[in-house]
Amino acid sequence: xxxxxxxxGDWMKPxxxxxxxxxxxxxxLGDFALSPNARGRRExxxxxxxxxxxxxxxxxxxxxxxxxYAAHFPRFHPSDFQVKTLDGVADDWPVDYQRLAxxxxxxxxxxxxxxxxxxxxxxPKTVPLPPVALGKLGETLAKGFNRLGWHWWPSDSAITTxxxxxxxPCINAGTCLLGCAQGAKASTDITYWPAALRxxxxxxxxxxxxxxxxxxxxxxDGVIYYDADGVERRQQAHVVVVACNGIGxxxxxxxxxxxLFPDGLANRxxxxxxxxxxxxxxxxxxxxxxxxxxxxxxxxxCIMSQEFxxxxxxxxxxxxxxxxxxxxxxxxxxxxxxxxWGRIPWGADHHRAFAELFDRTAGMVVICEDLPEHSNRVxxxxxxxxxxxxxxxxxxxxxxxxxxxxxxxCVARATEVLEAAGAKETVAEAPLPFAGWHLMGTxxxxxxxxTSVVNEWGRCHDVRNLFIIDGSIFVTAAAVNPTNTIQALxxxxxxxxxxxxxxxxx
Amino acid sequence: MDNESNKRDLSNEESxxxxxxxxxxxxxxxxxxxxxxxxxxxAGYVVEALQKAxxxxxxxxxxxxxxxxxxxxxNASGFAALAREDKLRLLNEWGFLLPLTLxxxxxxxxxxxxxxxxxxxxxxxxxxxxxxxxxxxxxxDPVRRRAxxxxxx
Numbered sequence: 001x002x003x004x005x006x007x008x009g010d011w012m013k014p015x016x017x018x019x020x021x022x023x024x025x026x027x028x029l030g031d032f033a034l035s036p037n038a039r040g041r042r043e044x045x046x047x048x049x050x051x052x053x054x055x056x057x058x059x060x061x062x063x064x065x066x067x068x069y070a071a072h073f074p075r076f077h078p079s080d081f082q083v084k085t086l087d088g089v090a091d092d093w094p095v096d097y098q099r100l101a102x103x104x105x106x107x108x109x110x111x112x113x114x115x116x117x118x119x120x121x122x123x124p125k126t127v128p129l130p131p132v133a134l135g136k137l138g139e140t141l142a143k144g145f146n147r148l149g150w151h152w153w154p155s156d157s158a159i160t161t162x163x164x165x166x167x168x169p170c171i172n173a174g175t176c177l178l179g180c181a182q183g184a185k186a187s188t189d190i191t192y193w194p195a196a197l198r199x200x201x202x203x204x205x206x207x208x209x210x211x212x213x214x215x216x217x218x219x220x221d222g223v224i225y226y227d228a229d230g231v232e233r234r235q236q237a238h239v240v241v242v243a244c245n246g247i248g249x250x251x252x253x254x255x256x257x258x259x260l261f262p263d264g265l266a267n268r269x270x271x272x273x274x275x276x277x278x279x280x281x282x283x284x285x286x287x288x289x290x291x292x293x294x295x296x297x298x299x300x301x302c303i304m305s306q307e308f309x310x311x312x313x314x315x316x317x318x319x320x321x322x323x324x325x326x327x328x329x330x331x332x333x334x335x336x337x338x339x340x341w342g343r344i345p346w347g348a349d350h351h352r353a354f355a356e357l358f359d360r361t362a363g364m365v366v367i368c369e370d371l372p373e374h375s376n377r378v379x380x381x382x383x384x385x386x387x388x389x390x391x392x393x394x395x396x397x398x399x400x401x402x403x404x405x406x407x408x409x410c411v412a413r414a415t416e417v418l419e420a421a422g423a424k425e426t427v428a429e430a431p432l433p434f435a436g437w438h439l440m441g442t443x444x445x446x447x448x449x450x451t452s453v454v455n456e457w458g459r460c461h462d463v464r465n466l467f468i469i470d471g472s473i474f475v476t477a478a479a480v481n482p483t484n485t486i487q488a489l490x491x492x493x494x495x496x497x498x499x500x501x502x503x504x505x506x
Numbered sequence: 507m508d509n510e511s512n513k514r515d516l517s518n519e520e521s522x523x524x525x526x527x528x529x530x531x532x533x534x535x536x537x538x539x540x541x542x543x544x545x546x547x548x549a550g551y552v553v554e555a556l557q558k559a560x561x562x563x564x565x566x567x568x569x570x571x572x573x574x575x576x577x578x579x580x581n582a583s584g585f586a587a588l589a590r591e592d593k594l595r596l597l598n599e600w601g602f603l604l605p606l607t608l609x610x611x612x613x614x615x616x617x618x619x620x621x622x623x624x625x626x627x628x629x630x631x632x633x634x635x636x637x638x639x640x641x642x643x644x645x646x647d648p649v650r651r652r653a654x655x656x657x658x659x
Contacts, residue, residue, distance in 0.1 A: 172636045331620070331621060348533065
């Protein structure tokens with residue numbers, strides 16, 4: 001088997017990640033800004049998200065968005081796969097937790113997941129490494145949860161806390177979102193890719209695929225791409241596997257039009273690009289009287305609470321959310337946040353106001369489950385193009401009433417727990433406009449070709465040698481970070497392909 | 507676009523006004539532990555940041571000149587020589603404070619002298635990282651006492 005991967009980004013150099021520099025915090029405004037529109041790197045493509053209250057976030061490189069994610073790594077719950085059966089909304093997945101469990105286990109080892117067994121919110125599961133350091137900030141908030149009698153647990157994190165498979169342990173630098181120079185945060189360039197290359201997989205970087213082509217028999221027969229020099233090339237293939245995630249994948253399929261697929265490849269259902277799900281996020285920050293050393297520790301991984309995870313219709317909405325405690329800010333970020341909040345003025349009161357905030361904030365982000373809505377979608381922008389002339393994606397998204405009610409509820413509960421932990425004041429932001437980093441649903445899975453794009457093992461209904469293995473195949477979003485489930489699904493799909501090689505296109 | 511031919515430097519007079527403005531944006535702390543932003547020598551940093559938007563530096567430079575000229579109607583020696591309350595009155599009417607404030611804040615809080623005054627080590631987070639105490643997992647005892655919380659399916 002010859003396997004070639006075309007990646008539009010390039011290898012990252014950990015030794016040049018911003019955390020090695022004094023001006024590291026400013027990288028959040030430049031090369032490591034969340035939005036590709038703000039970064040404007042050669043590897044980025046623009047996204048028209050003007051018709052969305054949530055801005056899309058992704059990163060193109062070997063390792064993709066795992067280069068800049070926080071590595072928060074919870075699994076889906078068993079109930080997350082059966083939302084229709086249990087709560088009468090959305091749809092059920094054609095796979096369940098039991099089917100994916102062995103692949104979550106494999107992924108935990110490959111990525112080096114740290115955490116703690118015994119969480120009553122999950123069936124028993126293995127966690128290879130001990131949890132990340134909670135620190136004074138984490139323990140202060142844990143006590144707040146305990147005072148209210150609410151669930152909390154150390155986060156499952158794709159961050160090594162001990163030496164693991166040749167990777168060094170976390171040093172609590174707090175620069176996770178800007179790449180991990182230590183190599184403790186798991187990104188796929190340092191976990192899966194070395195193993196894949198040893199097995200003979202070939203990787204061509206700086207190669208941007210424009211479209212997938214089809215033969216007269218309706219099977220994919222390769223791709224057209226621009227190489228590192230911008231020259232148009234053609235690569236033939238017997239099987240095509242797509243992993244461009246919830247915005248990049250529908251963009252590629254919609255741009256792969258032909259006489260057989262005038263509405264985009266594998267799109268006879270009309271569902272490619274539809275049912276886009278973000279996770280509407282809230283962020284609630286508490287201001288405390290004492291220093292919390294919040295600049296230490298993995299940025300987004302500390303403790304998680306799922307007290308309000310499952311549906312309780314008495315709340316006025318269905319499904320639920322997760323609290324994820326986040327660390328605090330360095331000096332520059334404190335100053336900028338304080339300026340944004342109107343709390344750190346220039347002039348005579350500056351130093352007092354800064355001292356009130358610096359190292360005295362602790363908070364949480366809240367991940368709300370986003371239900372699929374047909375009108376939330378990715379299309380091709382009629383005007384905006386990337387540097388190779390490929391149409392940019394356009395995101396059209398609105399917050400549902402269910403999401404709005406959920407956000408209101410979660411902000412109130414987050415405020416409650418921060419006050420129970422000792423916060424004298426809180427600041428809430430909801431929805432977070434820059435938090436469109438979970439991209440799901442736009443080539444959904446299902447057994448019915450009229451209501452789904454891929455089958456239960458990721459094969460496109462309309463094109464039997466085309467597979468999708470990223471977040472676009474999600475049926476529902478759960479209320480947890482999707483990366484662990486994306487990877488478990490990819491492993492499951494690959495395993496199924498391998499077991500069915502002789503009948504792969506039947 | 508940022509290229510050498512478009513870069514606009516400040517005159518000596520404009521730089522003097524800017525330094526004085528920076529000392530009003532972030533003044534010295536009352537206990538003198540923290541310097542003013544102008545005293546810290548941040549004028550060069552701020553100008554370099556503004557030069558990334560060539561139109562903006564031109565506008566700010568003109569704005570600094572206008573500020574100084576307005577000041578000279580009250581004090582022949584210009585803005586830097588004004589009394590504090592007069593400086594603040596002019597700055598509150600001035601239209602360029604926002605970009606200056608942003609760059610002043612970002613330059614100030616990455617300066618080694620300020621970081622040390624805040625009680626931190628003046629070094630990047632990597633490669634040393636930070637020591638953290640071992641977890642007190644006895645805090646989980648109340649949660650462990652709860653029954654299974656996930657839904658069976």
